[in-house]
Amino acid sequence: MLKLAKKLWPLNRSLTGQGNSETLKIIKNECNSLKLIKFKTGTKVFDWKIPNIWTIKEGWIKNKKKEKILDFKKNNLSVIGYSAKIYKIISAQNLKKKIYSIKKLPNAIPYVTSYYKKDWGFCMSYNKKKKIKDANYEIFINSKFKKGNLIIGEILIPGKTKKEILLSTYICHPSMANNEISGIVVTTFLAKWLLKKKNLKYTYRILFLPETIGSIAYLRKNYKYLKKNVIAGYNVTCVGDDRSYSYLPSRKGNTLADTLGQHVLKKYTKKYKKYSWLDRGSDERQYCSPGIDLPIASLMRTKYGEYKEYHTSLDKIGTVVTAKGLEGGFKILKKTLELLEKQIFPVSKTLCEPFLTKRKIYPTISKKNSVNNKLKLYLDILSYSDGKNSSFEISKKLNFSEKKIEKAILKLKKMKLIKIV
């Protein structure tokens, strides 16, 4: 995963543009089934409009000596996202007004965008900004806006049923590790792992899209189908550092995505932080919005906004995102998907108890205590097989591991005693 992360690192992702195309190309190299979905710029999606394509060739500030004291090519956070074209000789005083920095993190370049209003600006570390004292500077941002397409990557892995599980991650932040690349990497590896699995029960829909405008555009096109078929899903973000685990609920808070996600966090982590819906900040804002109401939660390592390197050049591979961090993020989601994939809603195929003697489960000789544990387990599961209890809920009722319940349900299915809805 770290290797893929490093490959993705230098690309200048934004809402649209070449960095996004290249990012999706790298994902497609990993998962050939990735498909591109295009939305024309200018298209209205709900209350929004797809913005124009932004391309930037260069961006720099030169001092009197013609030395570049800032260069977009060296760090793609140096120019604010969606910055307009500008060439100018500018006084130090005026230049400083257009440079963003963070006093409290004097070595960090902040991440700043101006997606929806034409503006321009630079981002620089506070320490560097302090040194701007010359009379005049030469600045140049060589960018342009054009018509084209916002591009979303979609992997659809069909299962036996149309009911599906949704994973969504975003591809719109340039070089930031935990709050961007970890999500792409973990989601790609989850897709690869799912693609290798045979006979998936559920259909998996895996989305790589620019945050907010991407999920809104995608929902505009698909929300009716998704409302009907998505049984659970997760927004994948901040899954690459090894400092903590976190859970952010869906708006409703008690969906299958919430129950199973928390169960896995309880089981596989020492502790995890539980946030509230009010702490949300990523695409669950759209997926769970009133009228959309998809069951989408977030299982994270350290949540966006909760670590100091967030949204700066310090959110790096190595210091923030580590191999161990990514593995933990991957593991939690994988375990949850495994548990989800196992979820079945059994329904007894016969009214009353089935005749188990002919299936050689019931002992032919009936005497005291002849109902052994295995038989008891089958009978208990059958008694809850009303199509409303999921296998996880049955395991809680019977106080047995999900594994045992799952195995028993599959055995019952094999014997044609239950069907799965």
Add this chain to the structure above:
Amino acid sequence: MLKLAKKLWPLNRSLTGQGNSETLKIIKNECNSLKLIKFKTGTKVFDWKIPNIWTIKEGWIKNKKKEKILDFKKNNLSVIGYSAKIYKIISAQNLKKKIYSIKKLPNAIPYVTSYYKKDWGFCMSYNKKKKIKDANYEIFINSKFKKGNLIIGEILIPGKTKKEILLSTYICHPSMANNEISGIVVTTFLAKWLLKKKNLKYTYRILFLPETIGSIAYLRKNYKYLKKNVIAGYNVTCVGDDRSYSYLPSRKGNTLADTLGQHVLKKYTKKYKKYSWLDRGSDERQYCSPGIDLPIASLMRTKYGEYKEYHTSLDKIGTVVTAKGLEGGFKILKKTLELLEKQIFPVSKTLCEPFLTKRKIYPTISKKNSVNNKLKLYLDILSYSDGKNSSFEISKKLNFSEKKIEKAILKLKKMKLIKIV
């Protein structure tokens, strides 16, 4: 309010008759929009029948010396309500059988009626009754029954929506202060206050009617409409003494009328007594009855039946009902109506989050922590704007004052981001 109370004091109110007409005339002087609704005597209303009009000109008991030892003109509780005509010379012994008094309150004249069975009788203080020792007395009750109308006063204050809030008080007790006049006075002043308000959101329906038969007649005519449109309401009674505050729930106990009423009592009183539905005793008995099921609660000062002066001549202005008492009763209901009037059920006008940048709420420059508190508040409210959460409930969820939430919702409405249902 005390002035109005004193004006209403002497009138001989009953289920019907001149005292009621005069009472409604006084209210109309205060609120010109009061309309009279008439129900012909003899009309069947549900299980009941509107009784005939009762008028009484005089009522007295004279001793041997032709001295009036009881005179209806001096206290309109002296003759039992709906007493039939009688003139008689009667022995002390027989007379005593027809005189009601209360041994434990020897100076109180009790309030007694015989609405639905022809009877006659007098009410007198116990101390006075003890003195009846002469051989014979001359008694006269000059009353009569005739056809006519039971009259209900109704003030309808239209709001922007047909959804309405109901206030109901009764006009059937003669000279009693807390358990009659306080209700009329506070309700009249609430009507006056509402009439002065511009741009009311909800429609207000304010009723002055004889207890039981009045609310039954009114419901007979209007219950279908009311069931559809009343979102909350209060029966206004015993709101004039300054000894305590009380709450009596609606039959369901968890309606908006209950939640907001209790919230206001918690906020504005030191303590209040919480009664149960089983302690009910006024028109909520009809408004909340099975099949009617209106959301009507009671917010009171000292509840009927819970103070010693109740239903006697001791329930007076000055000793029981005071200016401070009335102000408290008025304030609690006013605060509750203000809170109700503020209640809105917002629904987001767009699926997904709206595009806030163009509304100049979302900062055009997006950087770390650029979602300020105000923007966060808007987004949080929008995320709960599903038409099921009232503004009060949203304020509880977000842990902000109702004022702040109300303001923000109105701002969102102004920006056409939500509509109100």
Add this chain to the structure above:
Amino acid sequence: MLKLAKKLWPLNRSLTGQGNSETLKIIKNECNSLKLIKFKTGTKVFDWKIPNIWTIKEGWIKNKKKEKILDFKKNNLSVIGYSAKIYKIISAQNLKKKIYSIKKLPNAIPYVTSYYKKDWGFCMSYNKKKKIKDANYEIFINSKFKKGNLIIGEILIPGKTKKEILLSTYICHPSMANNEISGIVVTTFLAKWLLKKKNLKYTYRILFLPETIGSIAYLRKNYKYLKKNVIAGYNVTCVGDDRSYSYLPSRKGNTLADTLGQHVLKKYTKKYKKYSWLDRGSDERQYCSPGIDLPIASLMRTKYGEYKEYHTSLDKIGTVVTAKGLEGGFKILKKTLELLEKQIFPVSKTLCEPFLTKRKIYPTISKKNSVNNKLKLYLDILSYSDGKNSSFEISKKLNFSEKKIEKAILKLKKMKLIKIV
């Protein structure tokens, strides 16, 4: 009851056969309205098939001296249920493999069956089995299988309403006292008691059937009607010992059968043991199965499987089942049926409160405290008469005895103020 128990004791009951017919004949002697319902052998009932009739004439083991060391005629547990015919000279070693005994209960003959697989075998006490040492034994089981009918006994006691209460007990165990005969005896006496009652409100359906195959066959034919009409019911088993009381819930756990059953156990026993649905083991397995979902619970003395004599020859009248034990079992069920029979769901016949004066309940003279306790009770009941509250629930709300509430509801009905749904 003990007398009836003793009469039933010797009969060789099984799923089918003469012992069952004789048992039903004895019950018919007690309750002439018992009807026989027949299911042809070989008929498919849901997932099951009605087995053939099993008849056995003799069954013995003889030693070298031609002495019978086991004789079915002396104890009908000696041959396993549904044993096939066999005549053989057999070595002690081989014979022992076909003899069931219980080492821990060395004097008990176990109860063993092989209903659905052709097999043969004997049951003997462990102490007796130890003595089998001769070289060869002569064995004979003179049984046969034939076509015919599985027979169910049904007593239908019609009430005023089609809504019904179900009692079910089983008639398939041979000579065992608590885990068979106590159920038949108590159920028969409950039927006799119900048959004597006049004007029953609910219809009572009382079933005597072989466990599992009997209830499945009966449900196959009747489950749609039963789902529509059964409001509560009990599986009657293990109601004859005086050692404890037990409750086993229906699958849903909160039906009227559960609520009232537990209420009676709380009221009339010092303590009772509460089992879970997972501890089930009798016909509730069918009655409550998914898709059938009847509200059937079990009120027992010591539960099957929970006492050492269970399913052996030690489960006897006298030592296990006693007169006192049966009386306790009968009493608990009788009290519960009495309570159920009293259950009514009143609905007010008028909107708003009814006019009680003309019914002479409301005092014609209305004065302070003129609403007496009786009138208050009527008004309170009327206020809950919305068709959703049963009389038991109303008694809990008003904190009065069910008796008092029942009486008042009947009075209200007599006055045509409520109807019963």
